[in-house]
Amino acid sequence: MNFTAPDFLPAIGEMFTLGMICVVMLAYLFFDKQNRGITYFLTQITLLGAAVIAISLYGHPTEITFDGSFILDPESLLLKIFILLSSVFVLMYSRPYIRDNEIAHGEFYLLILFSALGMQVLVSAYSFLTLYLGLEVFSLPLYAMIALRHNRPVCQEAAMKYFIMGAIASGFLLYGMSLIYGACQSLNLQEIVSMMSLSVDSQPMMLTVGLVFIAAGALFKLGVAPFHMWVPDVYEGAPNAMTLFISTAPKLAGFALLLRLLVEAMPALFPQWQYLLIAVAVLSMAVGNIIAIAQDNIKRMLAYSSIANMGYMLLGLIAGTPRGYGSATFYIIAYVIMSLGAFGIITILSRKGFELEKINDFKGLNSRNPWLALMMLLIMFSMAGVPPSVGFFAKVGVLESLVRADIVWLPALALVFAIIGAYYYLRVVKVMYFDEPIEKTPVILESFDAQLAISINGLAVFFLGLFPTTMIELCQKAFLA
Amino acid sequence: MIIQKLVFYVFSALLIGSSTMVIVSRQSVRAAFFLIVAFCASAVLWMLLEAEFLALLLIFVYVGAVMTLFMFVVMMLNLDKEAVQEKFVRYLPFAVVVVALMVGVLVFAVKPGHLGDLSVAMKAHHAADYSNTKVLGMLLYTRYVYAFELAAVILLIAIVASIGLTHREKSNNKRQRVVAQLEANKADRLVVITDMGVNE
Incomplete structure (x- = not known):
């Protein structure tokens, strides 16, 4: 058997992360008692180091290695950078929360690192096998993470729900993959594309059924409308720091999964999956925006908002053009930045023995801490799509790409739902600025990390809205190469 | 060749039958035993494909190690039979509809014609030292x-x-606190009361 060693350079980020995970694990075992901060700092160094590696690899020509199971392309690097940076922010926000609530901090940091590793693997996977393994590596730590807070039964319930739903989704995905494998006789995305273009006319039914199963599995992970039941329950039940993590980086990974499976592996089935995504997107926007109005729990409200936002993101994929894929990428990155800020504020406002959950807990935040209230205002305006904010340009991008693809009724419908959605975002702003506070004591953030993170995060929402060109171009370029 | 076919059909039937029994049997211990039968039957199918390593692995690892552990857990849990049965009956109509739909779609989609040439002959046998x-x-x-x-x-x-x-550290556990014990001294623990308050 002839064997040439694969080129390891493209996977250097993953290898660095895995190596550092072992270092962090040992450091937590032996040095954490003497020096409590060491696990946290090593974890941050790992994530930042991997992000620096991804940035320095940017511009590297597209390369496929490990016998076609790994791809290095601008799109995967872009998503990796944001996955790692958002994980860094998650850690900065949740450090005081983890300490106050006596959650096993070493395990929490390690599970986040494992999850970040899995997401990196997933975004550069180029065969069904590595896509599935990446998916499991990133979602297994999430299930365990939610259950880490063992003194609250509601967390156990959320973890169990998430685990079972995730297992069903993986089952769907694997079943679809097996059907496609049966038809194409390969797990490699490149070979699947060429096999499928040959066989799409002779066996369309089997491929379509495979596509439906695969799409169901991937959409389940993203949490869009007919597969959305778990999202509000898990968001509500999980401890705030874990909800923060679930609602950010995994969305980027789920997006990458959908992109690889539908856009890159099955362009031959575009008409079929376009119809499927149209139905899913319309349903998500409707369900998300309308049910969110009735929520008085802010975590549930933001969960429905995430369902609606994923629907908007799908619009970019429906357009079916490189421009559409680019704007969907920009949308998902913008959403992750906003969601990071919103759940970040929820996390840092929770104290020992107090989980911030109700919208009414935000009452009069302006008089208690004006800076935090301002940041929340920016994020809520951005989610509602008010002009000088990143959320506005994200929505404009996906709608414009649809119009250019000559689909006009869908953007019109999306706009109607966006207006409905503006109500519940603005309600949070109203509660913060115009209602009397229940508690009069000012909110003082003891943690410098969290203060820094929320300031950068809120201002990023604002400045990315003022100067969006660079980001949009980066996202567009990833698909034009 | 005919013997091979016979073995294939017998063990496939056994596999399907025992897998069905895993989900319908009333007792969880019995279900676990049927799972062992299913593993053994699929090991024979691997054997037919001349994948003897995988066949043996299935028996060693799954039947030998995993299922043994599983049996311990099942016996320790002492599951409530009635509750399981009740749910099974309650969800049965819904499950039947879902299964019928799935089977219908699959039969429609994955007809033998769609799978390419199914009558592919077994690959040539490997040499003895393979x-x-x-x-x-x-x-x-x-x-x-x-x-x-x-x-x-x-x-x-x-x-x-x-x-x-x-x-996890339980907050209310009754473990000795070694540090506190070692740090204790006579002054903390022993209070000498001189005036007993008892006068003659």
Whole structure:
């Protein structure tokens, strides 16, 4: 058997992360008692180091290695950078929360690192096998993470729900993959594309059924409308720091999964999956925006908002053009930045023995801490799509790409739902600025990390809205190469 | 050839039958035993494909180790039979509809014609010195090395997660606090009361 060693350079980020995970694990075992901060700092160094590696690899020509199971392309690097940076922010926000609530901090940091590793693997996977393994590596730590807070039964319930739903989704995905494998006789995305273009006319039914199963599995992970039941329950039940993590980086990974499976592996089935995504997107926007109005729990409200936002993101994929894929990428990155800020504020406002959950807990935040209230205002305006904010340009991008693809009724419908959605975002702003506070004591953030993170995060929402060109171009370029 | 076919059909039927019994049997211990039968039957199917390493692995690892552990857990849990049965009946109509739909779609979609030429003959038999184990090992450590390492990472995650979930300090446990015990001295523990308040 002839064997040439694969080129390891493209996977250097993953290898660095895995190596550092072992270092962090040992450091937590032996040095954490003497020096409590060491696990946290090593974890941050790992994530930042991997992000620096991804940035320095940017511009590297597209390369496929490990016998076609790994791809290095601008799109995967872009998503990796944001996955790692958002994980860094998650850690900065949740450090005081983890300490106050006596959650096993070493395990929490390690599970986040494992999850970040899995997401990196997933975004550069180029065969069904590595896509599935990446998916499991990133979602297994999430299930365990939610259950880490063992003194609250509601967390156990959320973890169990998430685990079972995730297992069903993986089952769907694997079943679809097996059907496609049966038809194409390969797990490699490149070979699947060429096999499928040959066989799409002779066996369309089997491929379509495979596509439906695969799409169901991937959409389940993203949490869009007919597969959305778990999202509000898990968001509500999980401890705030874990909800923060679930609602950010995994969305980027789920997006990458959908992109690889539908856009890159099955362009031959575009008409079929376009119809499927149209139905899913319309349903998500409707369900998300309308049910969110009735929520008085802010975590549930933001969960429905995430369902609606994923629907908007799908619009970019429906357009079916490189421009559409680019704007969907920009949308998902913008959403992750906003969601990071919103759940970040929820996390840092929770104290020992107090989980911030109700919208009414935000009452009069302006008089208690004006800076935090301002940041929340920016994020809520951005989610509602008010002009000088990143959320506005994200929505404009996906709608414009649809119009250019000559689909006009869908953007019109999306706009109607966006207006409905503006109500519940603005309600949070109203509660913060115009209602009397229940508690009069000012909110003082003891943690410098969290203060820094929320300031950068809120201002990023604002400045990315003022100067969006660079980001949009980066996202567009990833698909034009 | 005819014997091979006979073996295939007998053990396939056994596999399907025992798998069905796993989900419908009333007692969980019995279900676990049927799962063992299912593993053994599928090991025979592997054997027919001349994949003797995988066949033996299925018996050694699953039947020998995993199922033994599983039996212990099942026996320790003492599951409530009635409750399980009740739910089974309650969800049965819904489940039947879903299964009928799925089977219908699959029969419609995956007709033999769609699977290409199904009557592919068995591949030529391997030579006597052909080692299935060696070939598998070569593939795992060359072509699939990346996926193989990832599978290892999943096991590591399982270890970290299960330790994180089970090894926890209880807040109300009655364990001795060694530090407090060593630091205790006579002055803290012993109070000498001179005036007993008892006068003659």
